[in-house]
Amino acid sequence: MSYTKKIAIIGSGPAGLTAAIYTSRAQLDTTVYLGIQPGGQLTTTTDIENFPGFPEGIIGPDLMEKMQKQAERFGAKTIFETVKSISFDTNSHKYTISSDTGEIIYDGVIIASGATAKYLGLEGEEKFIGKGYHSCATCDGFFYRDKELIIVGGGDSAMEESIFLTKFATKVYLIHRSENFRASKIMLDRAKANNKIEFLTNKKITKFYTDEKEKLNGVELENTQTGESQKMNIDGVFVAIGHIPNTNFVKGKLSMDEAGYLIPKHRTMSEIEGIS
Numbered sequence: 001m002s003y004t005k006k007i008a009i010i011g012s013g014p015a016g017l018t019a020a021i022y023t024s025r026a027q028l029d030t031t032v033y034l035g036i037q038p039g040g041q042l043t044t045t046t047d048i049e050n051f052p053g054f055p056e057g058i059i060g061p062d063l064m065e066k067m068q069k070q071a072e073r074f075g076a077k078t079i080f081e082t083v084k085s086i087s088f089d090t091n092s093h094k095y096t097i098s099s100d101t102g103e104i105i106y107d108g109v110i111i112a113s114g115a116t117a118k119y120l121g122l123e124g125e126e127k128f129i130g131k132g133y134h135s136c137a138t139c140d141g142f143f144y145r146d147k148e149l150i151i152v153g154g155g156d157s158a159m160e161e162s163i164f165l166t167k168f169a170t171k172v173y174l175i176h177r178s179e180n181f182r183a184s185k186i187m188l189d190r191a192k193a194n195n196k197i198e199f200l201t202n203k204k205i206t207k208f209y210t211d212e213k214e215k216l217n218g219v220e221l222e223n224t225q226t227g228e229s230q231k232m233n234i235d236g237v238f239v240a241i242g243h244i245p246n247t248n249f250v251k252g253k254l255s256m257d258e259a260g261y262l263i264p265k266h267r268t269m270s271e272i273e274g275i276s
């Protein structure tokens with residue numbers, strides 16, 4: 001097959017691999033940079049129940065493997081490298097990507113580097129992710145029908161997600177380290193008006209407890225003012241304390257907001273022609 005244009009896709013989550021299916025099927029010479037998390041965030045979870053075409057659900061890593069194979073079927077290449085920076089010549093429309101092992105020049109670049117959910121930062125917490133410890137209420141709330149949950153956070157996301165979780169859980173404890181909330185008044189009022197949500201302010205989680213199967217079943221709660229601690233039994237913990245966009249490699253080159261999310265100029269296109 002003779003390709004005319006070389007396209008780089010940065011990221012191998014659902015966004016990157018979907019883009020790769022389209023570009024490779026359009027016979028563009030496609031290279032996907034896998035980054036440090038090949039397959040993206042869905043590889044950290046088990047059951048995915050909201051992806052069309054899988055009525056029984058599908059395990060996250062299996063879904064991502066299928067997406068990668070589908071892109072490879074049309075010729076997309078994947079390289080196990082992380083992009084360090086992009087430089088470009090706007091006259092010649094050439095884009096140089098520097099990664100772990102060197103530089104490659106492309107005719108176009110698609111950035112699909114996603115974001116990383118923030119967790120609490122407790123020692124050893126990684127082993128509980130997906131086993132009672134979650135960062136996405138709309139993804140995993142369904143598994144907690146008639147259970148009791150904690151949600152940690154004080155912004156609009158925490159309010160919105162706590163309300164969402166009450167569709168399933170019998171009780172949701174909203175834990176926040178102070179009495180001041182970043183959430184908008186309307187969202188805070190809405191959460192406070194929900195009789196399944198109980199606010200526990202001036203509290204933070206300092207430790208997880210587990211059952212014999214190593215599934216989280218309780219937390220140690222510390223009062224941030226007095227330092228006193230108490231154990232609390234719980235079926236699951238959700239965090240809604242934000243995401244960190246993986247955009248450092250284009251810092252100063254493309255417009256981004258304060259948090260680091262890219263600001264497109266038109267639809268998904270950046271202000272630099274050839275970079276989406």
Ligand SMILES: Cc1cc2nc3c(=O)[nH]c(=O)nc-3n(C[C@H](O)[C@H](O)[C@H](O)COP(=O)(O)OP(=O)(O)OC[C@H]3O[C@@H](n4cnc5c(N)ncnc54)[C@H](O)[C@@H]3O)c2cc1C
Nearest residue numbers: 011012013014015035036037040041045082083113114139
């Ligand atoms: C535990 C968990 C469970 C979830 N469950 C569900 C669910 O059931 N249903 C649902 O719809 N959503 C779910 N989500 C949300 C879903 O995972 C995300 O919405 C989705 O993965 C976002 O896709 P993305 O392609 O934009 O980015 P990501 O999945 O974040 O992928 C980003 C990719 O970019 C790569 N990358 C980053 N920086 C670089 C770089 N410098 N160079 C090269 N590559 C780079 C990474 O290696 C990664 O491959 C869940 C999320 C989590 C964390």
